[in-house]
Amino acid sequence: MAQTSSRRPGPFLPLAAEIRQAILCQFDDVATLESASAADCSLGAAFSGSPSIVLARVLHNAIPSELLPEAQALQASYNLDSKSRTVERVTKIVDAFVRREPADFTKWALPEARYVSGLAPVVEFFIDDFASLACSRRRNTTATVAPISSSERCRIARAFYRFEIYCNLFRPYRRVSLDAETQRELFIRQFAPWETEQLCCVYDYLVEKITPAYNDIAEHDIQWGEFSVPFDAGHHNAEECYDHAVSLGLSSIHQAVTAMTYEERYEVLSKHFGFGDDFLLETLWQCRSMEEYGRPLSDYDEVTKHALIAPPALDDPDPGPRDIWYWVHAENSSEEFIYSERHRYLRRRGYVMWDISRLRQEWKLLDGHYADPPDEALEPLDNRPELTPNLEEMYDSWKRRSKIYAAGGRGWWSKDDESKVVYPTRTDADVRREVQREPLPDTWQPFIEFQKTFSLSQRLESLKVNQEKESEM
Incomplete structure (x- = not known):
């Protein structure tokens, strides 16, 4: 005797298709939309009947309006590979991003929507962790730390998304890679130096976060030992290895730093392991311009500023990032404007991420002249994992x-x-x-x-x- 199906009609079936679509449009992430569509055939039919409209509405719910240009750049760069990543293609994407072209979700494919929507909670995780870590490093320990403002949160989010866009555009490939000088010209020079320093803050933070997971694999895996992968930051090419690790992008970094077991960390890092000179670290080193070498910023006239300092590409009504950058670099020459080693301490505090009110009232900055903190003030902040006693043990x-x-x-x-x-x-x-x-x-x-x-x-x-x-x- 043939079995009869025990599946009953879903509770949404009696509703009109428009109402079912309206229900789907209330979701705020693509994963939930897909789960609901798969779980109930009537909802699945409603989604299939008008996928672009439903998908666009869900993406608008997931992504704040001020981050729509970032979303569009992520979508445009999502499918780039070693063959399609040309100077012309990258230039087109970056130009559109700098012009702040908003996203047109109706033209997105489902995989692109899934990628950008899935990235949103990862970015939220990193925003909270970055802000907490940076604020814990303030020198004025008696001041009360105010919750981060909406403008600060948006600024930090933009920096993390900008890093992900950079990964999509310039992730190292064996056969085809755009060199560091090209990366600098196509991307870095399109932004004001304080906007690039925001990217540097995020980069330093991500390297710091992934280093323990990376070193754990490098210290214990047989194959990584065969190929002499360093697990000590004092090794001559450790920085380049960490640089390649973060080029995997925010989702992979998040998986690695939140993994609970060695096997989970290995699964993320080992399949994509590599080494290359041409990613963000090399590009930032290239940005240490030798133009106007030896001449401090405070001596620049308006013509020189216009020639050497790019205008901001991002709308930011708060003057905090710009003012703190000018204040810190007033006595620096141009080779220290971006990713200077002497300002590592400030980057770890996220110095170009904060509103001017926090910089003045909480951080007690922008008064008088900036002076680098003494070495003894920096040492307690260096909370990287304990290094191996000496390189001989690693060898x-x-x-x-x-x-x-x-x-x-x-x-x-x-x-x-x-x-x-x-x-x-x-x-x-x-x-x-x-x-x-x-x-x-x-x-x-x-x-x-x-x-x-x-x-x-x-x-x-x-x-x-x-x-x-x-x-x-």
């Missing part, structure tokens, strides 16, 4: 893991615990020697080539040191 870790890798071992390792290393099913020595290296993603190749060069120079330097020691005996 020894690489050597030991390389031997295990050659024997076919994979997985998690530590110098005191090798019980989690996984070997092939047959474990005799002959089979282990026959184990071949698995193919690696293209993004690994620049790092491997660099490490080969470095390893050779290290060996030569070590040989030289040993010879000098022998001659002294």
Whole structure:
């Protein structure tokens, strides 16, 4: 006897299609819209009947009006890959973004809408964490910290979205990458220096957040040890490795920093691991202009300011970011206008993110002349994970893991615990020697080539040191 379906009509079926569409239009994220459409066939039919209208309404609910140009730039850059990412295409996207063209959601495809909508809660997470961390680093510890204002929240959100747009436009690819100088010309120079410093604040924060997760994998994974991936910020190319890690974008960074287990962190970071010179770090270094070298900002006349300092691309009625940037850099020359090492402390405080009222009343800034804080004031702020005692331990870790890798071992390792290393099913020595290296993603190749060069120079330097020691005996 044939089974009869036990599925009953959904509660929305008696409603007119227009009413069902109106219900769907109340959602404020695409994931909920898709779940509701999948759970109830009558709602699914209502969505299918007019997808562009429903999707546009949901996206308007999800994205504040002041962030619509950011949303449009995210949508335009979402599908860029190594083939479609040309100077002409990037220029078109950036120009539209600087002109603050709003989003036309009716032309968006569902995957694009899903991506931008899904990014919104990730950005909210980072806004709250960034603001909390930055405000905890104030030097005036007696002042009450006021909740961040709507204008401050919008400013920080724009900076995080701008970082994501930058990732979409310039994420390193093995075969096709736009070099740092091109990135600077196409993107960085379209913004005022205080707007770029906002991007720098976000960049430093994201590197700080992802470093513990990255170092955890680099210190314990067999394969990462085989390829000498550093897990000590003191290593000569650690910054470039962290730079590539954050190029994965906000969603991947969020997954890595909120992961509860080693396996979850590995899943996010290992499949996309790579190394490259041409991303945001190299571009910011390129921005240390040598024009007007040695001449302080306070000596600039209006003609020089107009020539060397880009006007703001973003509407911001509060003068706080502009005023604090001019105040801090008054005695600096142009090579320190963007991403100066001496202003790392200020970037960690998000100095260009705040309204002028907070800068004056809470931070006690903008009066008199700016002076760099003493070194002892900076040291307590450096709360990065404890570094390895010395680089020799890291080199020894690489050597030991390389031997295990050659024997076919994979997985998690530590110098005191090798019980989690996984070997092939047959474990005799002959089979282990026959184990071949698995193919690696293209993004690994620049790092491997660099490490080969470095390893050779290290060996030569070590040989030289040993010879000098022998001659002294």
